[in-house]
């Protein structure tokens with residue numbers, strides 16, 4: 115008899131105090147905003163934070179919870195971003211790399227959404243009645259139906275949508291692509307003047323420098339597209355769960371790391387170091403601005419998740435040569451939570467990319483699935499919220515599926531595959 119009485123007294127006290135609602139099994143309506151920045155690295159951010167060059171990141175860190183983010187064994191971005199969105203390891207979600215060679219032979223085909231065989235966080239929340247909006251997330255083309263809108267990663271390439279968009283499936287709903295096409299910035303539309311903001315000095319005339327300068331435009335184009343699409347849609351079609359993916363930081367780290375740290379790679383000219391040495395820092399400053407734009411949209415009911423998929427480092431020496439591409443990805447990335455019901459000034463001890471979906475579910479008052487490989491980062495959540503909404507679990511969110519052999523799924527070819535492969539080659543991801 116003692117325990118029920120004690121609990122009854124505790125509840126009565128809690129109700130009188132009203133600061134602490136009784137434990138609830140109900141979902142919590144809030145806005146979730148996920149901002150994904152590919153390849154963001156604490157070692158780059160550290161000195162910039164110290165110099166006061168990243169005021170928005172600094173604000174998110176001081177008012178929220180942040181820390182190192184453990185990535186997967188496989189440091190290929192579509193694999194990791196799919197683990198972030200599903201809470202599951204690659205062998206469960208099915209996305210195993212940037213591209214896959216068709217079993218019939220031929221060039222590798224960039225990985226596509228049909229290869230993913232488990233529910234993403236936006237599917238789970240959407241089926242529970244949350245409205246969702248996703249912009250640019252890797253491996254989301256062709257667009258699958260969601261309870262809201264989805265702009266695929268292929269929208270940022272030079273593929274002109276037709277009016278009804280059904281064939282291209284660049285977006286869901288299919289007609290959305292034509293409505294937002296005017297926001298798309300292609301690489302050759304980025305002016306020299308715009309790109310020169312990121313370098314020291316005037317636009318180079320020397321052929322080698324000029325070629326390296328032009329590579330900046332690939333990064334600028336894709337992020338300007340995602341940023342303006344994301345901000346426009348957030349304004350015109352507000353949703354409960356919102357996720358945007360930004361690719362450019364990874365690109366500039368691959369292309370200009372040796373200029374920032376000349377001792378990390380093969381010898382380069384003094385002109386290159388002088389001209390491109392500050393590109394990465396300036397790009398991070400631009401990301402701080404982008405983050406500020408999203409933070410401005412957050413109301414008092416919004417929780418923000420800021421995440422990368424892996425960190426970055428220089429090329430890896432292998433005797434007389436260097437390994438570039440994926441070898442430059444570091445297994446430790448960046449994670450921060452900010453806003454409603456987030457603990458203030460806390461640090462994450464051992465966060466994994468697999469923990470992000472379970473943590474979002476907990477913040478939404480939804481059960482975490484036992485078949486997910488991550489767990490809830492409780493240290494990031496306000497203790498009052500956790501007391502009133504203890505973490506619950508269910509077996510799975512996966513619907514009963516027909517017994518088809520999903521392991522043999524092949525990526526779908528598209529008219530922009532050459533363009534996608536060219537960008538993957540430019541960063542050293544495929545040969």
Ligand SMILES: [Zn+2]
Pocket residue numbers: 152153190191364423424
């Ligand atoms: Zn990445």
